[in-house]
Amino acid sequence: MSLIGKAVIAQGGGPTSVINQSLVGIIEEAKKYPEITRIYGALHGVEGIIHEDFIDLTQETRRNLDDVAHTPSSALLATRVKPDKDYCCEIFKVLKAHEIRYFFYIGGNDSSDTARIVDEYAKAEGYRMRVIHVPKTIDNDLCTNDHTPGYGSAARFVMQAFSGTNLDMRALGGIYIGIIMGRNAGFLAAAASAAKQYEDDGPHLIYLPERPFELDTFYKDVQEVYDRYGRCVIAVSEGIADANGVPIVTKYLEELEKDAHGNTNISGNGALGKLLADKLKNKLKIRRVRADTFGYIQRCFLGCLSDTDCKEAREVGEKAVQFSVLQEKDGSVSIRRIGNYAVQYDLVPFAAVAGLTKKMPDEFINDSGNNVTTAFRDYLRPLLGNGILKVARFRAPRVEKILYKE
Amino acid sequence: MSLIGKAVIAQGGGPTSVINQSLVGIIEEAKKYPEITRIYGALHGVEGIIHEDFIDLTQETRRNLDDVAHTPSSALLATRVKPDKDYCCEIFKVLKAHEIRYFFYIGGNDSSDTARIVDEYAKAEGYRMRVIHVPKTIDNDLCTNDHTPGYGSAARFVMQAFSGTNLDMRALGGIYIGIIMGRNAGFLAAAASAAKQYEDDGPHLIYLPERPFELDTFYKDVQEVYDRYGRCVIAVSEGIADANGVPIVTKYLEELEKDAHGNTNISGNGALGKLLADKLKNKLKIRRVRADTFGYIQRCFLGCLSDTDCKEAREVGEKAVQFSVLQEKDGSVSIRRIGNYAVQYDLVPFAAVAGLTKKMPDEFINDSGNNVTTAFRDYLRPLLGNGILKVARFRAPRVEKILYKE
Structure with a gap:
């Protein structure tokens, strides 16, 4: 009945x-x-x-x-x-x-x-x-x-943001870090990968909670990209942690509040971005290092x-x-x-489903643990939806120098 | 010839x-x-x-x-x-x-x-x-x-971001601070005002470099809004300064780098947002205070x-x-x-034009110096362009209580 x-x-x-x-x-x-x-x-x-x-x-x-x-x-x-x-x-x-x-x-x-x-x-x-x-x-x-x-639209936001900041950094140089939501799973940070269109486009590096984060490896990764392209665009999941599972943001910072679920609140304060930017500046002696924490903008941006x-x-x-x-x-x-x-x-x-967390599967993360694979890109593509603006570059030839011939 | x-x-x-x-x-x-x-x-x-x-x-x-x-x-x-x-x-x-x-x-x-x-x-x-x-x-x-x-599109980004975070805060409560670019002029931060649709919508407060920023007034403003609506959404220009013209971010923080023009870099580090959020938390004893620094996302966001x-x-x-x-x-x-x-x-x-800076005229700023006027809204409206999504709310009546009659 x-x-x-x-x-x-x-x-x-x-x-x-x-x-x-x-x-x-x-x-x-x-x-x-x-x-x-x-x-x-x-x-x-x-x-x-x-x-x-x-x-x-x-x-x-x-x-x-x-x-x-x-x-x-x-x-x-x-x-x-x-x-x-x-x-x-x-x-x-x-x-x-x-x-x-x-x-x-x-x-x-x-x-x-x-x-x-x-x-x-x-x-x-x-x-x-x-x-x-x-x-x-x-x-x-x-x-x-x-x-x-909910994922596809937030992923699209992250992709569109990185598409813009990649072009911004291409114009002015330097290092850019974008901190993306995702305490336990790196799917949203990984969506930044869709911004890459040309070989030298960012994000050049993507750090996920599914792989241990080591500062020394991070320095090496960034230096390599910077030496190659004169800039480095980095997507970082807010939930990155060390090999023991200790979140990077709590490992190096105090004064953190916890929410009702007992989770450390790491969105909406910019701490991790500032931490990583400061560390890069001090270690690599690169002057222009910028960090944005996407925070609350990324999940409900109108339209x-x-x-x-x-x-x-x-x-x-x-x-x-x-x-x-x-x-x-x-x-x-x-x-x-x-x-x-x-x-x-x-x-x-x-x-x-209840109380469980799905993580990024191994085949979506590269061997170095600092980027995604083609399998992830193929997985993501249809979720972003249609009508995404394509970016374009000039292809015009160089003009011969007159005063300062090389 | x-x-x-x-x-x-x-x-x-x-x-x-x-x-x-x-x-x-x-x-x-x-x-x-x-x-x-x-x-x-x-x-x-x-x-x-x-x-x-x-x-x-x-x-x-x-x-x-x-x-x-x-x-x-x-x-x-x-x-x-x-x-x-x-x-x-x-x-x-x-x-x-x-x-x-x-x-x-x-x-x-x-x-x-x-x-x-x-x-x-x-x-x-x-x-x-x-x-x-x-x-x-x-x-x-x-x-x-x-x-x-360039202003209209960036203003549209700011408006769309605040439209989303206003709805986010409406759903979950708390205080939200969005830090917006604009070292000397508050036009971009003021664009957040276009996100307001219903009477209780944010941004409830907008702080601009054109008016001196006083912490005590800030506390009072925020407390008033919070008491009234159970939340407070605040747009802050990165360039806010005290009555002597000292930027708030340098007044309270050290370790700031300067760019080639001798300007303090205040974008892309989240310092001002964190500063204001911490001060509100400590002073007003409100637990959920979030700050986002819009940083580099706001000026080149794809599409x-x-x-x-x-x-x-x-x-x-x-x-x-x-x-x-x-x-x-x-x-x-x-x-x-x-x-x-x-x-x-x-x-x-x-x-x-050369080397000069236009500021927000007086008729665009309210008497309390913590919001914009209708004149500014009228000025801004056509610049944002067409096709902005309208937000909607339920208008359904309440259901009578059974167990816990009031």
């Missing part, structure tokens, strides 16, 4: 540029089924659930939903709360009180874990409820997923969207509803790549 | 996203006149001239010129050298040796000064040569110009273009050639705003 009742949607964790596509995908699809009697949105993720801060999304206009879909960041607002068992019990209590029969949680691996525990409570109490986790993260670090909604990412983010939302209503299943929606390039959506058990 | 000979084009100073539009505008227009026998490009600005590093742009294909035009950064590469009289004498010597009769220098107020001195040498020696300065700068600080090519800016950058290049060939004049091309909105191009004396 089909399950009739209300639905709740919530958004968890850091926002992305396309997380509202998934949200609107769920809403629009849910409207099609008489089984779903109302569609609620919880404000500020799970916090909104335990405080019963719901809005009735059934009372939104289609046109406004369209506009919200292409608006970056979480339209239902977000939370950094990582619920424990007791918190999940509270969530379940509220959902039950409101006769919620469909719970959709859009988020990363922490949100997947919350969905998993809430689902366990429902099953233990014999309360019939469908629970679906809908993937999102710019980090691209969810297991079972070929890639995650920097991969069309592929937008489409897929929308589709994981739609599929979430179809899996729950038509297949009456619980689990996490997952993206599988088929052909070159298309995707298929699966529903996988929460446990396959 | 019309002046027959070769032309040289050079690009100086920091690159912009549309500086190559001006370059290609000059090339395409120059090709139309038989007076101009060859079109040379000097590599790395004036350095390329004194080293006779020229390429023959007459031998470029139209299609490649089109591609170069929309490529960010200086396709002829740039220089930070600020020529003195002797250097300008060397420039003149080389130009004369190559029988250059048209010298086009695309750059800011320093480049305009170089053009002025070279023009003086030519006139003093009785060597017939047309010298034209073509304006560019993301800082928007050239006198006589209503605005400068972040104002169509208005592109068109005008192209036109100042075309007009440079027309003023020199058809009107046989020397000077600096300048943009004048007519109607709402169109522009007209004038040729003004070098001295009206």
